[in-house]
Amino acid sequence: MSLLANWYDFRDLGNPVARLIEALQDAGLSGGWIYAISGLLGAIGILSFVGVAAVINIWIERRLIGRIQVRRGPNRVGPFGLLQPVADAIKLIQKEALQPDNADGIMFTLAPIVIFIPAILAFSVLPWGEHMVLADLNVGVLFLLALSSTTTIIIFMAGYASNNKYAILGSMRVIAMLISYELPVVLALLGVVLFAGTMSLTGIVSFQETYWSWLIFFQPLAFLIFLLGSTAELNRTPADIAEAESEIVAGFHIEYSGMKFGLFYAVELVNTVAVSAIIASLFFGGWWTYGLEEFIPGWILFIGKIYSIYFIFIWFRGTLPRFRVDQLMAFAWKVLLPLALINAMMVALEIFIWTEYEISAGIVLPIFAVVNFALAGVLIVGFGRVMSRTMERFPKLPRLVKDIDVPLPEPSTA
Amino acid sequence: MDDLGVVIAFWALAAMTIGAAAMLILVRNLMHAILFLILSFVGVAGLYITLSADFVAVAQVLIYAGAISVLMIFAVMLTPLSERDNSGNFLQLPALVLSGLVIAGVTFVALETEWREAGRGSFDTTAAEIGEALLSPFVLPFEIASVLLVAAMIGAIVIVRDD
Numbered sequence: 039m040s041l042l043a044n045w046y047d048f049r050d051l052g053n054p055v056a057r058l059i060e061a062l063q064d065a066g067l068s069g070g071w072i073y074a075i076s077g078l079l080g081a082i083g084i085l086s087f088v089g090v091a092a093v094i095n096i097w098i099e100r101r102l103i104g105r106i107q108v109r110r111g112p113n114r115v116g117p118f119g120l121l122q123p124v125a126d127a128i129k130l131i132q133k134e135a136l137q138p139d140n141a142d143g144i145m146f147t148l149a150p151i152v153i154f155i156p157a158i159l160a161f162s163v164l165p166w167g168e169h170m171v172l173a174d175l176n177v178g179v180l181f182l183l184a185l186s187s188t189t190t191i192i193i194f195m196a197g198y199a200s201n202n203k204y205a206i207l208g209s210m211r212v213i214a215m216l217i218s219y220e221l222p223v224v225l226a227l228l229g230v231v232l233f234a235g236t237m238s239l240t241g242i243v244s245f246q247e248t249y250w251s252w253l254i255f256f257q258p259l260a261f262l263i264f265l266l267g268s269t270a271e272l273n274r275t276p277a278d279i280a281e282a283e284s285e286i287v288a289g290f291h292i293e294y295s296g297m298k299f300g301l302f303y304a305v306e307l308v309n310t311v312a313v314s315a316i317i318a319s320l321f322f323g324g325w326w327t328y329g330l331e332e333f334i335p336g337w338i339l340f341i342g343k344i345y346s347i348y349f350i351f352i353w354f355r356g357t358l359p360r361f362r363v364d365q366l367m368a369f370a371w372k373v374l375l376p377l378a379l380i381n382a383m384m385v386a387l388e389i390f391i392w393t394e395y396e397i398s399a400g401i402v403l404p405i406f407a408v409v410n411f412a413l414a415g416v417l418i419v420g421f422g423r424v425m426s427r428t429m430e431r432f433p434k435l436p437r438l439v440k441d442i443d444v445p446l447p448e449p450s451t452a
Numbered sequence: 453m454d455d456l457g458v459v460i461a462f463w464a465l466a467a468m469t470i471g472a473a474a475m476l477i478l479v480r481n482l483m484h485a486i487l488f489l490i491l492s493f494v495g496v497a498g499l500y501i502t503l504s505a506d507f508v509a510v511a512q513v514l515i516y517a518g519a520i521s522v523l524m525i526f527a528v529m530l531t532p533l534s535e536r537d538n539s540g541n542f543l544q545l546p547a548l549v550l551s552g553l554v555i556a557g558v559t560f561v562a563l564e565t566e567w568r569e570a571g572r573g574s575f576d577t578t579a580a581e582i583g584e585a586l587l588s589p590f591v592l593p594f595e596i597a598s599v600l601l602v603a604a605m606i607g608a609i610v611i612v613r614d615d
Contacts, residue, residue: 070457145487177579180510187518191490194525198483213522237579 055079080172084161088308095307096123098345099352106356126300133296138201141293145199150294150301153192156185157305160312165240167325167336178239179227182316183220186271189309190216193280196302197290208289211363212280215270218370223267225378226260229385230320233257239316243324249399250328254321255407259381259414261321263374265350268313270366273306275355279363310351311344318343372425377417384413461502469495482528486521493517507579 055076062072097112097120104111112119137146163178165171175181190213197209231237233256234245246253254261270277281289291302318324322343325336361369388406391397472492476485493516500509586594 070455074457142481142483145484175506175510176577177506177510180507180514180579184510184514184518187514188490190518191487191521191525194522195487213525217519217522 092304093123102352103356130300135296140201142199149196150298157308179237200293204286219267219270222374222378226263229260232385246323247326252323276358314344314347465498
């Protein structure tokens with residue numbers, strides 16, 4: 039798709055922007071102003087997408103989870119319950135903004151606002167189409183990791199400022215979990231970055247276009263590790279120990295009410311969309327879809343991929359029970375981390391073979407794909423065999439808890 | 453530094469960094485002090501971006517604002533009476549003298565050095581060049597640093613173990 043089309047040609051959203059830039063250049067503005075105006079337009083575009091997505095996703099998520107759990111979900115307000123998010127937002131705005139007596143006022147108010155900054159900044163490096171990227175950073179992947187690491191502090195701000203034991207427990211759990219899961223996620227992304235040879239998301243997408251294959255076919259293990267690790271980093275249900283309702287009521291946002299709670303609720307959905315978009319552009323080609331983007335605009339394909347991956351996250355949430363804290367930590371350190379290390383070393387070996395012997399990509403890439411899929415299968419099954427105790431599908435005798443060597447709590451003497 | 457946008461960004465970021473650093477010293481609550489420290493780190497990262505050192509900037513956010521500050525938060529949480537102020541501390545005068553000496557030294561160096569202005573544009577790829585520099589000319593310091601980190605990790609495990 040060229041930028042020579044008319045401004046009303048929305049197959050490439052770059053067209054109207056390119057027309058506008060030309061018009062500004064004709065008007066005689068200098069480079070800095072044009073840069074500022076086009077940046078502002080991109081930011082407005084991203085913000086409107088994020089705003090609409092945060093509202094729509096509430097409906098999608100509640101409806102889908104309802105369907106998974108054989109209920110109906112919201113279906114009264116508007117057609118198919120579509121206006122339910124609006125009704126929710128009105129309800130939240132009307133509520134009283136409570137603040138505990140001994141809370142740290144400034145931090146308490148600031149936390150739900152600041153937590154949106156990394157969530158929205160993550161969208162700025164994503165390639166929405168061939169020329170549609172707001173900030174094409176050379177270090178795009180590292181930038182996303184840096185953003186996700188700052189979320190920890192903000193959640194801790196919320197938990198600490200609430201002056202509530204459940205809130206502080208929840209935020210300590212978040213810190214422990216985010217630090218644990220950052221390692222496998224970083225190592226999984228290291229595999230992708232090594233394979234593509236660049237950290238820019240645009241570069242990774244164009245790598246997939248050049249070699250005519252999505253990266254998931256070369257990095258299946260990295261995809262699985264990133265999917266599971268990011269589920270934990272997002273605080274979503276199989277790993278939402280930070281806000282586990284049955285254990286610590288609502289975790290770090292227990293004291294928040296009204297729209298402040300609404301912001302925490304919304305930022306979770308926005309983060310999920312951001313992670314889905316990262317997965318879509320790293321592993322599923324972003325806007326590039328085997329030539330389909332010639333007929334359908336790339337940004338529509340990209341949004342389609344984002345919501346396909348978002349569906350997986352909802353599916354996790356609807357079907358899987360919550361991990362216990364120690365199980366979740368053990369899963370990160372004992373399973374995901376070794377697998378990610380092996381994957382990164384395997385990728386380094388493959389890239390060495392590829393560049394050192396100068397084999398053509400057509401021969402070597404299918405072999406790498408087969409080898410990596412075989413490796414992923416062997417590692418997952420092998421780790422399952424080695425690490426787990428043997429499963430009894432039909433136990434003949436009822437067994438005591440101490441027979442399966444689960445440590446029992448000491449009986450209290452009181 | 454002739455571009456207007458860069459000049460505005462430099463002064464805004466410098467004001468943010470120094471203001472946050474000043475507040476870090478002035479606030480009484482240790483937790484607030486850590487948050488101001490993080491703001492100061494982010495400001496420094498912004499200053500790196502105005503120097504077109506994008507890799508260093510992102511690493512600054514990732515390591516200092518993301519990881520080191522979590523470590524400091526844990527240290528504060530484990531410190532008894534972390535919310536007290538420092539009015540009862542008798543080390544105020546030595547601290548004042550020491551920090552005055554440090555400020556005087558840094559100011560002297562900054563004023564007396566003949567800084568050369570590099571007449572270069574922005575770098576294209578800092579990450580790739582840093583990677584190549586780390587693994588070919590500076591491979592020995594790099595390996596020594598990683599051995600040091602492994603030793604620190606093993607030491608931490610040894611300290612934590614019961615027996």
